[in-house]
Amino acid sequence: xxxxxxxxxxxxxxxxxxxxxxxxxxxxxxxxxxxxxxxxxxxxxxxxxxxxxxxxxxxxxxxxxxxxxxxxxxxxxxxxxxxxxxxxxxxxxxxxxxxxxxxxxxxxxxxxxxxxxxxxxxxxxxxxxxxxxxxxxxxxxxxxxxxxxxxxxxxxxxxxxxxxxxxxxxxxxxxxxxxxxxxxxxxxxxxxxxxxxxxxxxxxxxxxxxxxxxxxxxxxxxxxxxxxxxxxxxxxxxxxxxxxxxxxxxxxxxxxxxxxxxxxxxxxxxxxxxxxxxxxxxxxxxxxxxxxxxxxxxxxxxxxxxxxxxxxxxxxxxxxxxxxxxxxxxxxxxxxxxxxxxxxxxxxxxxxxxxxxxxxxxxxxxxxxxxxxxxxxxxxxxxxxxxxxxxxxxxxxxxxxxxxxxxxxxxxxxxxxxxxxxxxxxx
Amino acid sequence: xxxxxxxxxxxxxxxxxxxxxxxxxxxxxxxxxxxxxxxxxxxxxxxxxxxxxxxxxxxxxxxxxxxxxxxxxxxxxxxxxxxxxxxxxxxxxxxxxxxxxxxxxxxxxxxxxxxxxxxxxxxxxxxxxxxxxxxxxxxxxxxxxxxxxxxxxxxxxxxxxxxxxxxxxxxxxxxxxxxxxxxxxxxxxxxxxxxxxxxxxxxxxxxxxxxxxxxxxxxxxxxxxxxxxxxxxxxxxxxxxxxxxxxxxxxxxxxxxxxxxxxxxxxxxxxxxxxxxxxxxxxxxxxxxxxxxxxxxxxxxxxxxxxxxxxxxxxxxxxxxxxxxxxxxxxxxxxxxxxxxxxxxxxxxxxxxxxxxxxxxxxxxxxxxxxxxxxxxxxxxxxxxxxxxxxxxxxxxxxxxxxxxxxxxxxxxxxxxxxxxxxxxxxxxxxxxxxxxxxxxxxxxxxxxxxxxxxxxxxxxxxxxxxxxxxxxxxxxxxxxxxxxxxxxxxxxxxxxxxxxxxxxxxxxxxxx
Ligand code: SF4
Ligand SMILES: [Zn+2]
Numbered sequence: 001x002x003x004x005x006x007x008x009x010x011x012x013x014x015x016x017x018x019x020x021x022x023x024x025x026x027x028x029x030x031x032x033x034x035x036x037x038x039x040x041x042x043x044x045x046x047x048x049x050x051x052x053x054x055x056x057x058x059x060x061x062x063x064x065x066x067x068x069x070x071x072x073x074x075x076x077x078x079x080x081x082x083x084x085x086x087x088x089x090x091x092x093x094x095x096x097x098x099x100x101x102x103x104x105x106x107x108x109x110x111x112x113x114x115x116x117x118x119x120x121x122x123x124x125x126x127x128x129x130x131x132x133x134x135x136x137x138x139x140x141x142x143x144x145x146x147x148x149x150x151x152x153x154x155x156x157x158x159x160x161x162x163x164x165x166x167x168x169x170x171x172x173x174x175x176x177x178x179x180x181x182x183x184x185x186x187x188x189x190x191x192x193x194x195x196x197x198x199x200x201x202x203x204x205x206x207x208x209x210x211x212x213x214x215x216x217x218x219x220x221x222x223x224x225x226x227x228x229x230x231x232x233x234x235x236x237x238x239x240x241x242x243x244x245x246x247x248x249x250x251x252x253x254x255x256x257x258x259x260x261x262x263x264x265x266x267x268x269x270x271x272x273x274x275x276x277x278x279x280x281x282x283x284x285x286x287x288x289x290x291x292x293x294x295x296x297x298x299x300x301x302x303x304x305x306x307x308x309x310x311x312x313x314x315x316x317x318x319x320x321x322x323x324x325x326x327x328x329x330x331x332x333x334x335x336x337x338x339x340x341x342x343x344x345x346x347x348x349x350x351x352x353x354x355x356x357x358x359x360x361x362x363x364x365x366x367x368x369x370x371x372x373x374x375x376x377x378x379x380x381x382x383x384x385x386x387x388x389x390x391x392x393x394x395x396x397x398x399x400x401x402x403x404x405x406x407x408x409x410x411x412x413x414x415x416x417x418x419x420x421x422x423x424x425x426x427x
Numbered sequence: 428x429x430x431x432x433x434x435x436x437x438x439x440x441x442x443x444x445x446x447x448x449x450x451x452x453x454x455x456x457x458x459x460x461x462x463x464x465x466x467x468x469x470x471x472x473x474x475x476x477x478x479x480x481x482x483x484x485x486x487x488x489x490x491x492x493x494x495x496x497x498x499x500x501x502x503x504x505x506x507x508x509x510x511x512x513x514x515x516x517x518x519x520x521x522x523x524x525x526x527x528x529x530x531x532x533x534x535x536x537x538x539x540x541x542x543x544x545x546x547x548x549x550x551x552x553x554x555x556x557x558x559x560x561x562x563x564x565x566x567x568x569x570x571x572x573x574x575x576x577x578x579x580x581x582x583x584x585x586x587x588x589x590x591x592x593x594x595x596x597x598x599x600x601x602x603x604x605x606x607x608x609x610x611x612x613x614x615x616x617x618x619x620x621x622x623x624x625x626x627x628x629x630x631x632x633x634x635x636x637x638x639x640x641x642x643x644x645x646x647x648x649x650x651x652x653x654x655x656x657x658x659x660x661x662x663x664x665x666x667x668x669x670x671x672x673x674x675x676x677x678x679x680x681x682x683x684x685x686x687x688x689x690x691x692x693x694x695x696x697x698x699x700x701x702x703x704x705x706x707x708x709x710x711x712x713x714x715x716x717x718x719x720x721x722x723x724x725x726x727x728x729x730x731x732x733x734x735x736x737x738x739x740x741x742x743x744x745x746x747x748x749x750x751x752x753x754x755x756x757x758x759x760x761x762x763x764x765x766x767x768x769x770x771x772x773x774x775x776x777x778x779x780x781x782x783x784x785x786x787x788x789x790x791x792x793x794x795x796x797x798x799x800x801x802x803x804x805x806x807x808x809x810x811x812x813x814x815x816x817x818x819x820x821x822x823x824x825x826x827x828x829x830x831x832x833x834x835x836x837x838x839x840x841x842x843x844x845x846x847x848x849x850x851x852x853x854x855x856x857x858x859x860x861x862x863x864x865x866x867x868x869x870x871x872x873x874x875x876x877x878x879x880x881x882x883x884x885x886x887x888x889x890x891x892x893x894x895x896x897x898x899x900x901x902x903x904x905x906x907x908x909x910x911x912x913x914x915x916x917x918x919x920x921x922x923x924x925x926x927x928x929x930x931x932x933x934x935x936x937x938x939x940x
Contacts, residue, residue, distance in 0.1 A: 054775050116810040152620065153637025175637070179621070186624040190634070197808030198726070199821035209600040211630045304810055308735065 006328030006349040012052065014350045015076040015323070021389045022353060023072065023321060024399045029065035030406050032082075035413030037174075037420075044104075046083030046090040048316055049075055058083075058316075061090040078325045081316040085177075103314035105178055108154075108171040108187065111309040111317060112140045115165065120300045122233050122241060127326075129165045129344065135228045137167050138339055140303030142220045144169060145336060147191060151213060156409050158402075161347055163324025163331040168317060172409060174416070181313055188310040193217070193302045201247055204298040206291040218294060221301045229300050230268040237268055245275075248296050254278050320402070323350050332398040333405065353393040446528040448571070449508045450563050452579045452654065453661075457533045463677060466537060470685050472505045473534035477555040482872075484558055484800075488850055490565075498562055507531055509563075540678075541685040543666040549659065557655050564647050576650070583616040583649055586640065591615055594633065598640060601633035605642055613643040623648045700749045705758055711748075715883035717856055717876045718817045718829075719802060720744050726813035731766025736806055737814040738777075740797055742784050747796035747877040752785040798875045799853050818843075818852040835862055 033042040047060040047068075057075075062068040072080075084103035086093070093101045114133060118125050123132045141159055148154045148171060156172040179187070193214065194203045206214065235241050242262065249255050261274045279293035309315050322331045328349035334342055390399055445455060461469075479501045487494040502509035508527040522530075535556070542552035567575065576582075591598070595610050623639045626632035626648050633640045641648060703711070712724040723741040727733050733741065738759075745755055759781055763773050784794050799816065808815040817826055823844055830840045839862040846855035857873045864886050871882055 054772065056775065119810070150636065151634045182624055183621050186628040189628045190630055195807060195809065196820065197810065197812035197815065199808070199817065199825050201822050201825070209603060212597045212600055212633060213630060307809065308806070
């Protein structure tokens with residue numbers, strides 16, 4: 001599906017349509033209300049809107065789903081960010097005594113942006129992405145998702161395509177939402193392996209023993225490395241990229257050996273094999289770990305987190321289902337069961353889904369209506385129409401996935417609510 | 428605490444119980460009466476101790492031998508209880524162990540009063556007390572550690588032998604201090620990961636399903652976490668009862684004095700506001716900037732952009748050396764609009780945060796320029812960042828090249844790299860200062876980039892420098908020269924040279940005739 005059919009100039013015309021007929025308000029509210037387990041959780045949540053001409057309005061908040069809907073339909077934001085749950089309603093932050101208005105909770109979030117990989121991808125740079133480097137995002141998701149679940153015990157992870165060149169993760173567990181700033185930064189640092197800025201060449205340094213977390217992560221990287229790094233990024237195929245890799249090899253003797261080998265051996269797999277063998281010898285020879293081949297793999301493939309985004313409770317992050325103004329793509333949740341086939345260029349643009357709305361309806365709708373009749377009777381007509389509307393577009397499958405995600409969370413709220421009411425009975 | 432002139436006798440003697448162990452959790456506030464003189468001496472001496480803790484923490488690794496040695500000698504100088512003295516022997520001419528423990532106890536609580544008042548003070552106090560406690564706890568003999576846990580009712584869940592066996596390999600691989608033998612011999616505690624953040628952060632512990640598995644030898648982490656949590660809660664409570672204390676006119680000035688005396692200068696209020704012109708900055712960056720700021724300045728000139736961490740570190744420094752808000756806005760705008768940001772975008776996206784730095788927007792907090800410690804320890808640079816401390820965050824090889832390009836002598840470079848290797852980053856920086864200012868021994872101890880700047884200006888007589896404007900042709904020259912230096916790092920062997928030379932030339936324009 002060509003994204004070229006999206007024209008940024010059409011955004012002002014499309015947004016009203018999108019917010020009126022397509023934006024999944026009900027799921028959105030259901031998410032951020034978290035089952036109503038905590039009072040005022042939705043009401044005290046900060047939203048911020050970026051309007052036309054980069055006008056940025058912070059500290060928006062809404063008491064009901066309806067109010068949120070009305071306001072978004074009125075303002076038609078180019079971009080929506082979600083902030084923290086505060087001690088007071090954010091739209092009244094000026095009226096409370098200074099110092100008392102505080103960010104209390106927020107999902108633990110992660111932001112991975114392809115621009116942070118510019119020194120290790122040869123296919124594109126800056127804001128550009130292609131299917132080759134997208135593998136980096138797949139690897140990042142695999143590694144972080146595993147660690148957040150297995151190591152940290154979180155269960156409700158919503159992965160979202162940012163609409164352009166990266167992915168976000170929203171960890172929605174109650175325990176995650178309640179983490180302190182110190183805890184968030186500890187988690188983020190536990191998960192960070194690639195360290196150092198423009199002044200560092202060797203960005204991954206492994207020491208003995210290799211922590212189980214790193215082992216697990218390496219397993220993921222190894223799975224993709226050959227296809228991705230050796231075949232697609234050609235990191236061992238031309239002089240320039242070879243030099244970059246070799247800068248990470250610790251010793252001159254090994255370097256010489258490798259260079260000689262590369263003179264005759266052109267196959268990148270075999271070249272890598274040689275490098276690995278040298279590393280292995282090295283390991284046997286010295287007791288202290290020499291893990292340079294692992295370090296290279298990690299430096300090229302390991303997820304690069306923007307730690308600052310994860311640290312702050314009050315940091316804002318682009319909301320799911322926000323539109324990316326440059327690409328027109330919707331920021332959609334990613335179903336990890338289909339991660340390997342997820343293609344950012346397949347993600348619908350606002351122009352596409354608006355166009356789909358205008359297509360003549362097909363018969364299939366009647367059936368669906370039967371199915372959901374009982375439920376729908378309770379909702380008002382407008383609501384019903386909206387549901388039908390998004391179902392007619394390519395947005396449907398993403399909204400459906402969000403629904404499933406929310407069902408999963410609802411099961412845990414139910415437990416929580418039961419527990420609370422049990423407690424009440426005791427008194 | 429009571430501060431009446433009369434001393435009341437306490438019948439039962441809870442002190443023996445209170446001071447039964449050389450280390451305390453400071454649960455009970457002191458109940459006895461003390462004189463104002465004693466109050467003051469105790470407080471001042473504990474502050475000295477905490478200040479030592481802070482200084483050592485910057486110069487040494489907290490678990491290193493030198494750190495312990497220095498701290499140990501400070502303990503004995505100031506007569507604080509150090510290590511469990513088996514019995515209360517009277518040392519010749521010195522206070523008894525009991526007296527030392529009493530002092531430890533009372534002085535801690537006095538400082539709580541002085542340091543509960545603001546967020547910053549609390550943070551400083553907690554940090555130092557936690558470091559102090561870590562050192563003292565680590566120093567205890569194993570049996571005293573157990574005794575301490577027992578006395579203070581600190582109990583943590585352990586895992587079963589079977590679970591230990593099942594996890595053995597993972598446990599061994601999670602910390603270099605754990606071997607097969609440790610796993611067998613030691614208890615492992617299982618606590619929520621939130622209670623052992625330091626181990627999580629550094630990946631020195633096995634983590635599974637939200638729990639960490641801590642070998643007994645690392646129990647200090649959990650104890651410390653407890654200590655920190657309790658202390659921070661206690662300080663919040665103390666702050667609430669503070670008005671009562673503050674109404675005591677004998678204590679009020681004393682407490683204020685205490686809290687101001689030792690936090691060190693924050694460099695946020697400048698006497699020199701408005702004394703620097705924007706045209707001087709390039710030259711100053713060569714002459715009087717510490718490396719961290721020089722690097723940021725250079726990156727800014729080359730890329731016409733800095734990411735958030737860099738803007739904060741450099742922006743606050745600039746405020747600290749005396750730029751006014753208007754100058755700062757002009758400075759950042761003129762640089763950013765030469766890059767990808769147009770003036771409109773700058774005003775919308777960046778001007779706010781600059782005004783914020785000067786306390787003109789948002790919370791109105793007056794942001795303080797970062798100290799070396801803050802630069803070195805927090806928010807390390809990542810992809811695309813130029814902030815941080817070059818002595819800490821640059822590859823030694825690159826640091827070496829940089830120093831070479833700044834014309835530091837090979838022997839000087841070696842000395843600096845040695846210090847870096849020993850993790851004495853600030854000492855390395857100070858050495859750099861001495862080498863670039865041609866002095867043998869700088870008579871200050873470096874802990875702040877702005878201090879570096881001020882000391883440098885003092886030496887160069889820059890304190891007298893008056894604001895002067897360059898005339899137009901020269902400014903044009905500056906611009907073209909800076910643009911000329913926009914070479915990608917990879918393509919130029921010596922990227923910094925152009926800029927360095929260029930600014931050295933400019934120097935001559937500022938020389939006093
Ligand atoms: S030691 Fe301090 S002043 Fe020197 S470079 Fe590092 S942070 Fe800057
Ligand atoms: Zn690409």
